[in-house]
Amino acid sequence: MKAMDKLKLIIKREYLAKVRNRSFIVMTILSPILIVGMIALIVFLTKVNADEKKIIAVLDDSEHFHNVFKTTDAQSYVVFKDLGLQEAKDSVVSIGYYGLLHFPSGDDLNSIAANSAFYSNKAPGIGILSDMESTIENRLREEKLKGYGLNSRDLEDIGRNFEIRTESFTGERNLKGVNEIKAIIGGSFGYLIMMFIIIYGAFVMRSVIEEKTSRIIEVIISSVKPFQLMLGKILGTAMAGVTQFVIWIISAGVLSLILFSVMGIDMDAFNSTANLPPETMDAMAEITDSQDKLQPYIQELGKLPIITLLVSFVIYFILGYLIYSSIYAAIGAAVDNETDTQQFMLPVIMPLVLAIYVGFFSVFENPHGPIAVGFSLFPLTSPIVMLMRLPSGIGADGVPLWQFITSILLLIGTFICIVWLASKIYRVGILMYGKKPSYKELYKWLKY
Amino acid sequence: MNNLLEAKNVVKRFGDFTALNDVSVNVPKGSIFGLLGPNGAGKTTLIRIINQITYPDSGSVLFNGEPLQAKHIAMIGYLPEERGLYKSMKVGEQALYLAQLKGLSRSEARKRLKYWFERLEIGDWWGKKVQELSKGMAQKIQFVVTVLHQPELLIFDEPFSGFDPINANLIKDEILELKNQGATVIFSTHRMESVEELCDHIALIHKSKKILHGKLNDIKRNYKNNTYEVGLESENKIRLRQELEQKFNVADAHFKTVGDELKLRIQLENSDNANDLLGYLSDKAVVSHFVEVIPDANDIFIQTVKKNESHG
Numbered sequence: 001m002k003a004m005d006k007l008k009l010i011i012k013r014e015y016l017a018k019v020r021n022r023s024f025i026v027m028t029i030l031s032p033i034l035i036v037g038m039i040a041l042i043v044f045l046t047k048v049n050a051d052e053k054k055i056i057a058v059l060d061d062s063e064h065f066h067n068v069f070k071t072t073d074a075q076s077y078v079v080f081k082d083l084g085l086q087e088a089k090d091s092v093v094s095i096g097y098y099g100l101l102h103f104p105s106g107d108d109l110n111s112i113a114a115n116s117a118f119y120s121n122k123a124p125g126i127g128i129l130s131d132m133e134s135t136i137e138n139r140l141r142e143e144k145l146k147g148y149g150l151n152s153r154d155l156e157d158i159g160r161n162f163e164i165r166t167e168s169f170t171g172e173r174n175l176k177g178v179n180e181i182k183a184i185i186g187g188s189f190g191y192l193i194m195m196f197i198i199i200y201g202a203f204v205m206r207s208v209i210e211e212k213t214s215r216i217i218e219v220i221i222s223s224v225k226p227f228q229l230m231l232g233k234i235l236g237t238a239m240a241g242v243t244q245f246v247i248w249i250i251s252a253g254v255l256s257l258i259l260f261s262v263m264g265i266d267m268d269a270f271n272s273t274a275n276l277p278p279e280t281m282d283a284m285a286e287i288t289d290s291q292d293k294l295q296p297y298i299q300e301l302g303k304l305p306i307i308t309l310l311v312s313f314v315i316y317f318i319l320g321y322l323i324y325s326s327i328y329a330a331i332g333a334a335v336d337n338e339t340d341t342q343q344f345m346l347p348v349i350m351p352l353v354l355a356i357y358v359g360f361f362s363v364f365e366n367p368h369g370p371i372a373v374g375f376s377l378f379p380l381t382s383p384i385v386m387l388m389r390l391p392s393g394i395g396a397d398g399v400p401l402w403q404f405i406t407s408i409l410l411l412i413g414t415f416i417c418i419v420w421l422a423s424k425i426y427r428v429g430i431l432m433y434g435k436k437p438s439y440k441e442l443y444k445w446l447k448y
Numbered sequence: 449m450n451n452l453l454e455a456k457n458v459v460k461r462f463g464d465f466t467a468l469n470d471v472s473v474n475v476p477k478g479s480i481f482g483l484l485g486p487n488g489a490g491k492t493t494l495i496r497i498i499n500q501i502t503y504p505d506s507g508s509v510l511f512n513g514e515p516l517q518a519k520h521i522a523m524i525g526y527l528p529e530e531r532g533l534y535k536s537m538k539v540g541e542q543a544l545y546l547a548q549l550k551g552l553s554r555s556e557a558r559k560r561l562k563y564w565f566e567r568l569e570i571g572d573w574w575g576k577k578v579q580e581l582s583k584g585m586a587q588k589i590q591f592v593v594t595v596l597h598q599p600e601l602l603i604f605d606e607p608f609s610g611f612d613p614i615n616a617n618l619i620k621d622e623i624l625e626l627k628n629q630g631a632t633v634i635f636s637t638h639r640m641e642s643v644e645e646l647c648d649h650i651a652l653i654h655k656s657k658k659i660l661h662g663k664l665n666d667i668k669r670n671y672k673n674n675t676y677e678v679g680l681e682s683e684n685k686i687r688l689r690q691e692l693e694q695k696f697n698v699a700d701a702h703f704k705t706v707g708d709e710l711k712l713r714i715q716l717e718n719s720d721n722a723n724d725l726l727g728y729l730s731d732k733a734v735v736s737h738f739v740e741v742i743p744d745a746n747d748i749f750i751q752t753v754k755k756n757e758s759h760g
Contacts, residue, residue, distance in 0.1 A: 009545065009549060010549075013545055017536070210534075211534075214533065214534060214535050215531055215532030216533055218501070218528040218530050219526070219527075219532075219546065220546075220549065222500075222501060222524070222526040222528070223521060223546070224549055431496075433530070444463050447463070448463070448502075
């Protein structure tokens with residue numbers, strides 16, 4: 001029988017053993033339900049919260065403030081006229097309004113503002129307070145500037161935001177925050193790789209330990225080479241993992257579609273303007289303005305090197321997973337039970353965690369700086385860090401081609417070395433029982 | 449070309465420890481070959497080399513006259529000492545998997561498994577998970593899986609450990625049947641007495657070295673030293689014993705009889721003849737018991753080890 005056929009048999013067994021495992025099935029089914037359920041719950045709660053619009057009565061004896069309060073999503077203002085303070089309080093309570101904002105009579109805006117008060121049953125939320133406060137502040141500032149002789153056009157002019165224009169040397173317009181968005185896209189690829197390695201690497205390890213403790217290992221390796229068994233195990237587990245991920249993604253997608261349509265959340269709501277009350281032309285202008293701002297970002301995302309990104313994701317994913325899972329397999333072979341694995345786990349988890357931290361703290365800030373370059377070349381971190389850099393493409397503005405190639409070559413070289421070392425440890429380890437091995441012991445095994 | 453397997457000057461080291469030191473053995477075709485020695489002597493290492501699980505540092509192993517290679521894996525059936533099954537896998541599925549790894553097609557494996565399961569009366573276990581079976585039940589399945597691909601060479605490492613006597617007997621009979629069908633069997637054990645009735649060739653391994661090797665009967669013949677166990681019925685046992693002690697090399701013997709006769713172990717000179725002894729004894733007393741002492745594997749082993757150690 002050819003070695004390939006045996007490998008296929010092993011992969012099939014490992015795959016079936018994994019996907020038929022009860023806890024695996026439970027995890028596969030429950031995870032999307034849990035995650036989508038959580039999201040739905042959060043959305044639901046925010047919606048309930050938002051639906052409860054707070055109505056605030058404004059009693060302005062001074063007549064200077066009553067028309068500055070604008071209704072927003074969270075609260076609306078009702079102006080009371082010709083009422084005494086006590087009457088106003090009583091009616092607010094009887095109608096069930098959220099609270100009463102009172103301005104005493106007077107001519108000096110500053111003293112009016114200083115003597116204003118907000119009455120409510122409950123302590124008011126910070127959002128409402130700050131909204132009222134900033135409205136009053138604006139009114140005061142406007143009044144002062146008017147006192148300096150500025151007209152309303154000047155005021156508008158002052159209010160305009162300033163934003164620095166950034167441009168790359170080749171003349172392309174750089175957008176603020178676009179690096180972060182790119183890094184987040186790359187980062188989620190990297191994070192996916194890390195999660196996959198940690199979850200399914202541990203599965204490989206447990207499966208090796210199981211073969212050792214059930215004592216079937218020697219029966220198997222009298223039929224196949226230990227390396228074949230290790231490789232079959234790694235590949236079979238990876239296929240089970242990919243199956244699980246695909247099921248997760250599909251079912252999470254379907255579930256969220258169902259849930260959102262049931263809950264009546266319009267998926268377009270986030271982009272459409274229909275749900276914003278077009279009260280003033282100002283507001284409309286603002287919306288079109290923000291859409292204008294968004295446009296270049298969408299364009300920029302459209303310019304992402306999707307193919308480069310996907311191809312390198314596959315490359316880094318496969319190589320990274322193979323390197324780490326063979327280390328996991330060697331650890332599983334070296335020990336007799338899972339508790340003994342602790343001492344070997346730290347050096348495995350460390351580079352992964354380091355890669356994620358370096359990614360989030362350094363690569364986001366400076367995707368092509370020395371730290372980012374170093375960690376995207378170092379083979380144990382490159383699958384994660386390089387993917388965070390890659391959304392800016394390969395070439396002049398992105399990752400230099402030599403770095404990309406070097407990183408992959410280093411990864412392949414490391415892959416060969418690690419798999420070779422791991423299979424040596426594995427070969428010896430699976431037949432060793434009873435003693436808890438030290439690093440020194442493992443080193444000795446390499447020479448057997 | 450009578451040897452199915454020939455190991456020549458095999459050396460295997462693990463770090464500073466030498467597990468096999470220049471070991472050569474020949475396993476004749478169609479024989480039941482006992483690989484004997486105490487725990488840790490190197491038996492399992494030699495077996496693992498034959499199974500191509502590990503490789504010798506030097507020396508060679510020939511299978512049917514050819515250097516051991518990948519294709520021979522399918523011609524060997526191996527029941528290791530450390531044996532087990534996947535606990536959460538179903539019996540039938542597992543047996544099919546292991547058989548396919550040995551190169552059988554799925555349909556052929558299924559056919560043969562059916563035969564064996566019926567033969568050992570375990571047909572209704574097919575859909576059970578291994579963790580539902582007792583240890584003895586699991587061992588029957590391991591045995592079936594070992595022999596299923598009809599290997600030319602069967603290797604059993606401590607086969608009877610863990611078997612209850614009924615199952616042990618059953619397996620023993622099956623092994624003899626396989627031998628009759630032409631298989632060659634290697635037995636590895638530290639319990640010498642268990643191989644006495646099965647093996648026709650043995651090799652003794654002690655402290656990584658082979659110290660004895662050959663046909664069991666030849667070895668026994670070499671190791672017997674013209675000693676006889678006798679039972680003598682006489683009025684005056686003390687007197688009789690004194691008389692005999694003057695003439696022969698006499699020691700106490702222990703064997704079971706129904707009477708209370710004098711039990712002695714008498715060693716003759718090499719030139720002396722058993723018939724003369726019997727004639728002499730029957731003149732003096734009634735001879736109720738007369739047996740030549742044939743050393744068992746255990747005695748031979750102990751003697752050989754002692755001899756080796758005194759020789760340095």
